[in-house]
Amino acid sequence: MGEYPAGRGSADTGSPDKGRAPNAAKPTIMVVYGTRPEAVKLAPLIRALEKSDLFEPLVVVTAQHRTMLDQVNRVFDIKPEFDLDIHCPGQTLAEITTRALTGVNALLADVRPDAVVVQGDTTSVFAAALAAFYEKIPSAHLEAGLRTCDPFSPYPEEINRQLATRLAALHLAPTATSRDNLLAERVDPAAVVVTGNTVIDALLWTVDQPPGVGEPRYGDPALDRLDRDDGPVLLVTAHRRESWGEPLRAVGRALNRIAGAHAGIKIAFPIHRNPVVRDAIIPSIAGLPNVIVTEPLPYGAFARLMNRATLILTDSGGVQEEGPSLGKPVLVMRDTTERPEAVAAGTVQLVGTDEDQIVECVDRLLTDLGAYAAMANAVNPYGDGHAAQRAVAALAHFFSLGPPAEEFSIGPLAGEFCGGRR
Ligand code: UD1
Numbered sequence: 301m302g303e304y305p306a307g308r309g310s311a312d313t314g315s316p317d318k319g320r321a322p323n324a325a326k327p328t329i330m331v332v333y334g335t336r337p338e339a340v341k342l343a344p345l346i347r348a349l350e351k352s353d354l355f356e357p358l359v360v361v362t363a364q365h366r367t368m369l370d371q372v373n374r375v376f377d378i379k380p381e382f383d384l385d386i387h388c389p390g391q392t393l394a395e396i397t398t399r400a401l402t403g404v405n406a407l408l409a410d411v412r413p414d415a416v417v418v419q420g421d422t423t424s425v426f427a428a429a430l431a432a433f434y435e436k437i438p439s440a441h442l443e444a445g446l447r448t449c450d451p452f453s454p455y456p457e458e459i460n461r462q463l464a465t466r467l468a469a470l471h472l473a474p475t476a477t478s479r480d481n482l483l484a485e486r487v488d489p490a491a492v493v494v495t496g497n498t499v500i501d502a503l504l505w506t507v508d509q510p511p512g513v514g515e516p517r518y519g520d521p522a523l524d525r526l527d528r529d530d531g532p533v534l535l536v537t538a539h540r541r542e543s544w545g546e547p548l549r550a551v552g553r554a555l556n557r558i559a560g561a562h563a564g565i566k567i568a569f570p571i572h573r574n575p576v577v578r579d580a581i582i583p584s585i586a587g588l589p590n591v592i593v594t595e596p597l598p599y600g601a602f603a604r605l606m607n608r609a610t611l612i613l614t615d616s617g618g619v620q621e622e623g624p625s626l627g628k629p630v631l632v633m634r635d636t637t638e639r640p641e642a643v644a645a646g647t648v649q650l651v652g653t654d655e656d657q658i659v660e661c662v663d664r665l666l667t668d669l670g671a672y673a674a675m676a677n678a679v680n681p682y683g684d685g686h687a688a689q690r691a692v693a694a695l696a697h698f699f700s701l702g703p704p705a706e707e708f709s710i711g712p713l714a715g716e717f718c719g720g721r722r
C-alpha cells in the first residue's frame with residue numbers, strides 16, 4: 301500500500317483535473333463493472349459506500365453485458381453515473397479489452413477518482429484495473445485471491461484475476477484460503493483484508509425480500525407452475541468459454557438423457573444470452589416436455605428458483621457460492637474450481653463436462669436419499685452477509701479514515717488447494 305502518488309493531477313500530463321471537483325473531505329470511489337456477476341457482487345458494496353458517509357461512490361459500467369447487466373442493476377435499483385456501452389454481439393476478448401480499457405482510461409483521466417474498485421475476474425475487471433494503473437490511481441480488488449493456477453481453466457478468468465492482483469493496491473479476499481493464495485504470491489499482507497464474499501450479502505438481502513420484488517413472479521408460466529408442483533427440480537446454468545463447442549454439446553445430450561430417464565423431474569434452464577451457448581445446447585433439449593428453457597432471470601427470481609430447486613447443475617462461479625448457502629447440492633460442470641471451500645464442506649462436487657459422468661451424478665442424487673442428504677447441507681464458507689461493510693472498513697483504513705477492518709473468520713482449508721482439480 302502507499303506506493304501510489306498522492307493528488308489528482310493527470311498521470312500522463314501532470315495537468316490539473318478537468319472534470320469532477322476534488323472533494324477533500326470525501327474520497328471518491330469509482331466502482332467499475334461490466335457483467336452480471338460483478339453487478340450482483342458489487343451491489344451490496346455500492347449500497348454500503350452510499351450509506352457510509354466516508355466516501356463518494358461513483359458507479360461506472362463498461363456494459364460488457366447489456367441486458368444481463370441492466371437486469372441486475374434494476375433489481376438493486378442502481379443507476380450508473382457513466383455507461384460506456386461497449387457490448388456488441390459476438391465480441392472477442394481483444395475487443396472487450398480494448399473498448400473497456402480505452403473507455404475507462406478516458407473517464408479516469410477526466411474524473412480522477414481517489415480509488416477504483418473492481419470485482420472478480422472478467423475482462424472488464426482486468427481492463428479497468430489496468431486503466432487505473434496507467435492513471436496511477438489505486439485500485440481495490442474485491443474477491444481477490446481465487447486461484448486454480450491453470451491459465452486455461454477457467455479461461456480467461458484465471459489470468460484476468462492474476463493480473464488484477466498485480467495491478468491492485470488493496471486486495472479484498474473473500475476467504476482465508478484466497479488470502480493465503482495472495483500471500484503465497486508475495487502480496488504485502490498489510491494490503492490484504494479477508495472480507496467474506498459480497499455475493500452472500502446480495503443473496504441474503506434478496507431471499508429476505510417478499511416474492512416478486514423487482515419483477516412479478518418468475519415471469520414465465522412454466523416456471524410459475526413449479527410453485528404449485530412438489531416434484532424434483534434440476535436447475536441448470538452454463539456459459540464458460542473453455543466449454544464452448546463439444547463440452548457444451550455434451551451437456552445438452554446429458555440433459556436430454558436426464559429428462560428422459562426421470563419423467564417426474566422438471567429441468568429449469570435460464571440460459572445465458574450467448575448464442576454460442578444456445579446453439580450448442582438447445583438442439584438437444586428443445587421441445588422436451590419436462591425441460592423449461594427461459595431467458596436469464598432477474599436476480600430475485602433466480603434466487604427463488606435456486607431455493608425451489610432440488611439440486612443445481614452449473615459451471616457458474618456465483619451459483620457455486622450461492623447454492624451451498626441455500627443448502628442445495630451443486631454439481632459443477634468444470635474440471636477445476638477456484639472455490640474449494642464448499643467442495644471441502646461436501647455440498648459441491650466437480651463433475652466436469654463428460655456426458656456419462658453428468659448423467660450418473662445427477663441420477664445418483666435423484667435416487668439415493670443418503671447421497672442427497674450428505675450433500676444438502678446449508679453451509680456458508682463464503683460469507684456471513686457483512687462482507688460489504690468489511691470492504692468499506694478496509695477502504696476507510698486504506699485512506700487512513702478508520703482502524704483496521706475486522707476480518708471474516710472461517711479458517712483456511714488444510715492442504716494444498718491451488719488447482720482444485722477433480
Ligand atoms: C463473461 C465473462 C465471464 C463471466 C460471465 C458471466 C469475460 C471474458 N467473460 O462471459 O468471466 O463468468 O460473463 O456471465 O469477461 N450477450 C448478450 N447480452 C448480454 C450478455 C451477453 O447478448 O447481456 C451475448 C453476446 O453475444 C456476447 C456473448 O453473450 O458476445 C458473450 O458475452 P461475453 O461478455 O463476451 O462473455 P460471457 O461468456 O458472457
Ligand code: UDP
Binds near residue numbers: 537539599600619622
Ligand atoms: N443469475 C441470475 N439470473 C440467472 C442466472 C444467474 O441472476 O438467470 C445470477 C446468479 O444468482 C449469480 C450470478 O448471476 O449471482 C452468476 O452469474 P454467471 O453465472 O453469469 O457468472 P459467473 O458467476 O460464472 O461469473
